[in-house]
Amino acid sequence: MKRSPRDSADSQRRITRRGLILGGAQAGIMGLLALRMRYMQVDQADKFRLLAEENRVNIRLIPPARGEIFDRNGAVIARNEPAYRIVIVREDAGNVDDTIRRLSSLVELDEDELNRALTEMNRSAPFLPITLADRVTWEDISRVAVNAPALPGITPEVGLSRVYPLNADFAHVVGYVGPISDYDLERMEDPDQLLRIPRFQIGKVGLEAKLEDQLRGKAGARRVEVNAVGRVMRELDRREGVAGSNLQLTVDHMLQNYVQARLGEESASAVVVDCESGDLLAIASSPSFDPNLFVRGISVADYKDLTNNTYRPLASKSVQGIYPPGSTFKMVVALAGLEAGIITPEDTYWCPGHLEVSGRRFHCWKGSGHGHMNLEGSLRESCDVYYYELSLEVGIERIAAMAEKLGIGVRHDIPMSAVAQGLAPTKAWKREVRGEDWLIGDTVNSAIGQGFVLASPMQLAVMTARIATGRSVTPRLIKSVDSVEQPSGAGESLGLNENHLRQVRRAMFSVSNNRRGTAYSNRIIDDAYRMAGKTGTSQVRNITTSERARGVTRNDQLPWNRRDHALFVDFAPYDNPKIAVSVVVEHGGGGSAVAAPIARDITLQALFKGDPPLETYPEKDRGRIKSQQEKLRQLRPIAESQGKSRA
Template structure:
């Protein structure tokens, strides 16, 4: 059908209008493109000229600040301090040997550190910065910066290094950090890219290792422009990382400092637990070491001195040391027998100095025997025969169950290295472990904490706290993470008969406060703070019949490593228990002579929050205690001056 002239004219006008719109749009786009080209060619000419000269953009990780560790009062235990270092990027340096030669003329380089850096350089990606000089001075940094054009790939940097201001006091608790090793990387399924930065530090032992992910933080990143010789021209942008979480411990630094000093250089351990919340307010292992030595790599002589020391300063005896608990275990046997109803607190057992079981004679520590003894007398004077008799009646499985109920053989989940489980042996355990049947003599030995029974100082302190409270007190080491309070270790009721528990506590009170008690010499005179305790002496050697016939050799006449271990556990005040304490002195001899005085002093220090008045000690001890307090003040630094406090 033919269109009318009017329709044809209207169509032509529409086509013309569309053409003008389209043409205008094309012209506008061309104009914008021209303006953009002018902007890039004229106004950004310098930037693109640099890029044309083989510049490139690098993305570099920014290590985050490691979280800090504080005691319960805000005293810093582990902190970060500025550290100047010099790094080199292999692919930017070109001739590495030549660049290092120039650098050596400006800065004194340690041969050992330099060799280590060259090895790292060969096994690391060519674009990663390698530290060639660490902890250099500001003057060294200045000289390198001034001579930067002659040192391609070399960069002076400021970073953070770990420092432990309280040194030996917290070495076994906080642990230490060190450079990431191949072994560290092999243990991690998907390593954080931060860990691949040469000499990046991670926790090696202790809290630093156990809470590494909390403390490490998240990496930041920066984009930098470098020229053909590797010199940084400018920083294009930066994304800051996230600092690690700060930790607050339950430890009281002043008490920890005292306990460490009181243990001295003995091979020993001590633990103090708050009975109300389960807070570990002090946990010490002696001798200790300076963790700062490990931060940058310990020297061979220093490490050799630590590893060859027979007192094993690197071992954390408080949680990984396992010892026969000796007579401190007698409360476990007593509670097992009392709960089962095989004996009452008033029932007596005759002790002639030994008991014969299966044609074997098991001796009491007192050769002449104790005569007729009941529960209180047996604990007070530590009669062995009484507990032999109870064990034969109640059986090992009931004793083992009670031991676990009181914390022996339980691996507590606290963030310290190599926390040991201990052992509350059973018939089934011996069969599985040694493929041997349990014999009656094993039960007799176990009744007094010998034989297969093993416990750590931490477990013994927990045992004392549970006996004191009747609750399943659980040790807590972390009070808060980044300000978030951690669960309490108060625990629920153990379900033990309170009347029977009260009888055991009274017997422990007699140990320390009755004239015939084995720890009477280490009693507390202050009526408000009197303690209940139990001595323990565990054998580390067999005593032959011939030796017993001629007289058992005294500990002081034996080589150190063949002497008995000395132990003591206590809680105080007796009426309202606040703290439970355990002390183990390796090869210290008798519990009453070696461990009880140390435990008494630590208990008083915790109760008074500082040096107690001399009136709290027996009069015969006051001159010695005064001299001891003065000596310890001289020997141990003022904790308040060692690190900053923070509320």
């Protein structure tokens, strides 16, 4: 059947419209393909050129320079120095054992380090360089270079290594670095690729570990051309890394060095806090150790000597050690009683030498008793019964709240390892932790800083600074990061009654300056520098009824680890507090006899920023102090030389 002209025209129009649509779609697709091709060939040319070359171009990381650490005056505490090392590339060495044998005839190789290198070599790619000897001398490097043809795969290199020029003085504060281990990598969720470099050094303990990310910096990279088996043929380009941040601490290295020397061989610690800013001017633990031993990997013998030492040189006692604060805690109880309105400074309690509570006798250190005691007298002469009586009226909840307000039972945020929280116990704490009800005897024990109460030397220094200023002084260890000043720890008002604080300060002044005070023999006689303090002696053993009946055994007649801890806290000058000090001597005996003399010397050294005039000491002590100063100066040659080269 023949189609009409009209049908033919309609059909033609439909075909034309479909052709236009199809042609338009094809043109659109072609346009998109053209734009995509331009994007890939022009805009992304560099990326795809690199992808095309990946079989012959590798990216190698460049370790950044680790940030350096300085004291408050610019003296170097931790720095990087060039270190020569000898490395081996297994694929180039041929017979590795034979090559190492020839090398050992030229350079002395440490057996432990060599075994470590062989272990790394067996689990690493054959083209990766492995360190055989680190920190070798220039003479060793020269011998290797001269004999290079006979030492295939052996290359002398220069890199950066960590050095602690002040040796043991800052070991517990700064810590140390060491080669990264499998254990370190396992603890990290997403380790930086930089950490995959064999024997890359990271912070292990202390500030080096706590601020590892800031100190490490960011890796650079170099693009190298390699052959089919991965051997580097030439370097194509290089992008240097970003060095780690430089840190300036609040600590004065000269004072720190003095404190370490003054603590001597005692198992002890001391903390000095700037009352205005909260700066930690010194924070020392004794005995200490040389952190440089750990940088390359400490020997088994050296490590065993440290771990077997009864005085625990590896422990950071100033922040990690927690002790019953003994009578230094009495200021807390006194302020809790004053703030609660339970006592006034004139109110007295009768001390017959003991107090009967629930059928148990709690003794005062003075067996014959002190008689009537008011607030000032109780602190001055450290009467225990006064605080037994007061604590029963105040209650443990108020005492614990005041302790936390003054910084005890609080984990202060400073970048050191294992900073302890201490303990200001409450009824709820004992139920939760011990599953027991609080007893009235627990309150009595807490009143004199025994029982469950625990505090670190740093917390005791903070407590003293807060009493001296009435502000929530917060310890600060980092003064600046890359020259940017960090927030002050001056703190706001504690909200305590100023008259109550004044009464407690006056009583602490009597401790050191009244003839009946427990620290009178260790006073400062210069009116401009007089200190206010408090002695403390905390028991580490129970004294039985039978022992008390026949006479309590003297500390010097007991084994060292059963003797009392000796404590002392102070602030000075009394009229214008600038520093607060705490000293704890483990198993030292009495606080007045052992800790107070150390604290007095540290206080004067901090105030005078060097050896104080002999006239600040009681006349009877000046000959001994002069000899002591001369002896301590001989122990500080490294710190003295650092002081002359401050930045």
